[in-house]
Amino acid sequence: MTAPEHYALFPTPIGVCGISFRSGKITGLQLPEATAEATRQALLVRSPHATEAPPSGPVRRVIAQVGALLEGRAVDLSSAPLELQAPPFHRRVYERLMRVPPGQTITYGELAAELGSPGAARAVGQAMRRNPIPILIPCHRVTGRGGLGGFTAHGGTSTKERLLRLEAGT
Structure with missing residues (x-):
């Protein structure tokens, strides 16, 4: 039997974020x-059966690391414990993306090519759109060839640009 899923809301400098977790x-x-x-x-919507509970x-x-990042402090989120439910291609995209250093970017096409699928830039975009764990899986670091590309979070590309500036320390 799967352990129950929980969630918590937490304040950050850019607004109230939410986090869901299990075990x-x-x-x-x-x-x-x-x-x-x-x-x-x-x-x-993504975690319909989650119940509110204090985080472990x-x-x-x-939560503290995400808050620090959103204050503009450098943090290493690479060891965050993740339970990732994703199709195999998306999982490969996310695993590669987590190796892009803070403050740096990669294009959808470059990411697809690095995964051995040079024509799959749109599929990479779909993976970004469905990313269940933004910031920890840093979809904001993926850009279009000629600009920022899209971003599905509230605020759209303005939020993406802000996250990139925070990571770059500017």
Whole structure:
């Protein structure tokens, strides 16, 4: 039997974020919506059976790290405990993307080519759109060939640009 999934909301400098977790592993992260309630509802779309609960030690550490990042401090999120449910291609995209250093970017096409699928830039874009754990799986670091590309979080490309600036320390 699978352990129950829980969630918590937490304040950050850019608004109220949400995090879902199971057995100390992160299953989802929701960037701020216009209101805390909208953030909760967006998180529950991806984790409909999650119940609100205080986060455990490992999850509290990730919350603190995300908060620090959103304050503009350098943090290493690479060891965050993740429980990733994703199709095989998306999983490969996410695993490669997690190796892109903070403050740096990679294009959809470059990411596809590095995975041995040079014509799959749109499939990489689909993986970014379906990313359940943004920031920890840093989809904001993936750009279009001629600009930022899209971003599905509230605020769109303005939020993406802000995250990149925070990571770059500017």
